Amino acid sequence: MRKLIYGMNLSLDGYIAAPGDDIGWSEPSDELFEWWLEREQAIGTFLYGRGLWETMSSYWPTGDEQPGATEAEIAFARNWRDTPKVVFSSTASEVDWNTRVVTGDAVAEITRLKAGDGGPLRVGGAALGAAAMRAGLVDEYEIVTHPVLVGGGKPFFTTLDGWVNLDLVETRGFPGGVVMTRYEKRPA
Numbered sequence: 286m287r288k289l290i291y292g293m294n295l296s297l298d299g300y301i302a303a304p305g306d307d308i309g310w311s312e313p314s315d316e317l318f319e320w321w322l323e324r325e326q327a328i329g330t331f332l333y334g335r336g337l338w339e340t341m342s343s344y345w346p347t348g349d350e351q352p353g354a355t356e357a358e359i360a361f362a363r364n365w366r367d368t369p370k371v372v373f374s375s376t377a378s379e380v381d382w383n384t385r386v387v388t389g390d391a392v393a394e395i396t397r398l399k400a401g402d403g404g405p406l407r408v409g410g411a412a413l414g415a416a417a418m419r420a421g422l423v424d425e426y427e428i429v430t431h432p433v434l435v436g437g438g439k440p441f442f443t444t445l446d447g448w449v450n451l452d453l454v455e456t457r458g459f460p461g462g463v464v465m466t467r468y469e470k471r472p473a
Contacts, residue, residue, distance in 0.1 A: 287329065287398065288405040291414045292427025292467075296435040299442060301411055303435035306336070310433045314460040315357065317429065322361045324427065328368060329404025332395060334413035335374035338384075341365065341409075346382050371398070373413055392420045415443035425469050426451065432462040 293301045294311040302308050313321065333341065348354060348362030370384040373391040380386055387394045395417055398406055408417045417423050428441070451468035458464055 286400060287403055288424045289395065289399055289417060289422050290328070290405055290407045290425045290427060291409075291417060291423045292324070292407065292425075292429070293409060293414075293441060294429045294431060295441045296433050296438075297430055298434045298436065299440055300435050300438040301441050303438040306439070307435075308340075310435060311431050314463070315355070317459040317463055317465075318355075318361070319357045320457070320459070320465070321429075322357050322364070325361065325368070325407070326364050327405060328407045330398065330406050331365075331368055331370045332398070332406055332408045332413065332417075333370060333372050334410025335372060335377050336412075337410035338370075338372040338374070338377065338380070342380075342382065342384075391416050392422070395422055396420070411439040411441065411443075414441070418443055418449075419445060421449075423470065425454075425467065427465065427467050429459075429463060429465045 294313070295301055296303070296310060303310060345362050345365040348365070349359040351358070366382045368383065370382070371394070372380055372384055372386050373394070374386060375388050377386055391413060395408070399422060408414050408423070450471040452471050453466065454469050455467040456465065
């Protein structure tokens with residue numbers, strides 16, 4: 286069974302985007318960006334909600350061609366294009382860059398993908414991540430906390446029907462007071 290990882294940059298008060306979808310507070314250091322690159326290179330398939338898909342696809346298809354792109358940004362863009370992606374949306378119809386759209390039941394499709402062969406799956410986007418969490422499908426959480434309070438916006442965590450017990454498996458500090466914590470779901 287494939288592992289499902291949910292991880293993103295968060296404000297200290299738990300938001301992945303401030304009001305107005307502002308993510309300007311989460312500018313990564315070179316060290317953090319390289320950590321994300323390493324983590325993304327280990328993923329077999331990216332699972333995106335429509336909003337995160339629009340954000341990622343607006344830049345990364347040509348991120349390696351941007352003036353001043355670093356070696357890590359070039360590698361990230363190429364990895365992003367090459368890695369299979371699934372976009373869960375009832376409105377997105379045109380996708381490219383090794384991507385397909387699923388308009389049906391996201392939980393059923395994620396469950397099917399988890400049961401298959403291949404590398405780990407990464408779920409991204411607040412609504413899609415929330416659906417996977419509520420269904421008990423997330424195996425690992427990668428939380429990169431930035432030292433800023435944004436006061437509202439899109440939360441990383443959602444209301445759950447019950448507790449989810451986790452084991453801390455890794456912590457790491459990055460420049461600027463950013464802290465990564467990685468948790469695995471404790472077996473029932």
